[in-house]
Amino acid sequence: MSKLTLKTEGDTHVVVTRRFAAPPEAVYRAHTDPKLVQKWLLGPEGWTMPVCINELQAGGKIRYEWRNGKGDGFHLTGEFLELKPYRRIVHVERMHLPDPTPDNHIETTFEPDGTGTLMTMRMTLPDAQTRAAMLATGMERGMEASYARLENMILDWRLSEASH
């Protein structure tokens, strides 16, 4: 059973939740300490994050750069709006692909959940079109890695549709 939920809310929100078997303090640190962030926020297999800057204060800058070792790369910039240690992070971010995407406003909360943590990430995009484009872009990165898998799945449902 998957521990992750991803859903859209209203016209402009995307809400992601995930449970972790560690206390909020640890999950918060893993989201803010660059040395820890570089270990997991990597996306598809083969990508690394050689640059990870988090200025941990309101107004502080965020900069993440990803590379795949084959000459491809992209980066993200942002600013922290609010940091409440171990409980809440509010920041804005944009991807540079290479043109910057519209700002994504993200509130991340870490709530104690038994001996673990429930993380809730609530993203707010400027409008429905931007949200749609963001989902499409996020999907594209996954797509590169698994286009063949998608092809098989589409073939499956095409065939099942044809057989009805």
Add this chain to the structure above:
Amino acid sequence: MSSTFNLDASFAALADPTRRAILARLASGEATVTELAKPFEMTQPAISQHLKVLEDAGLIVQRIDGSKRPRRLAKAGIEVIDQWLRMLRKALEKNYDRLDGVLAEMQLNKERKPR
């Protein structure tokens, strides 16, 4: 045989980023050509050309409403969007599975430290 042609058409249709974005936009509801053209800084004829490709691939359908022809996702289009959401979830899950590993390591390091 015809299902092979459909498959090729949907792949050709999905190969273009503008068409993928149009599909994603239609996931949040029906839209007219004018509404679809707005975020892309493209002319209406250019958008109409993309819409035709999506339509021929069976991913979207149009409805007649007076002089308007609003487009919406066809069943195949909805399936593609569902597929994308599943893939996005998968990409996020991969990150968070790695984070589980980082958290377990942090816990071990803490236990090893003398109090």
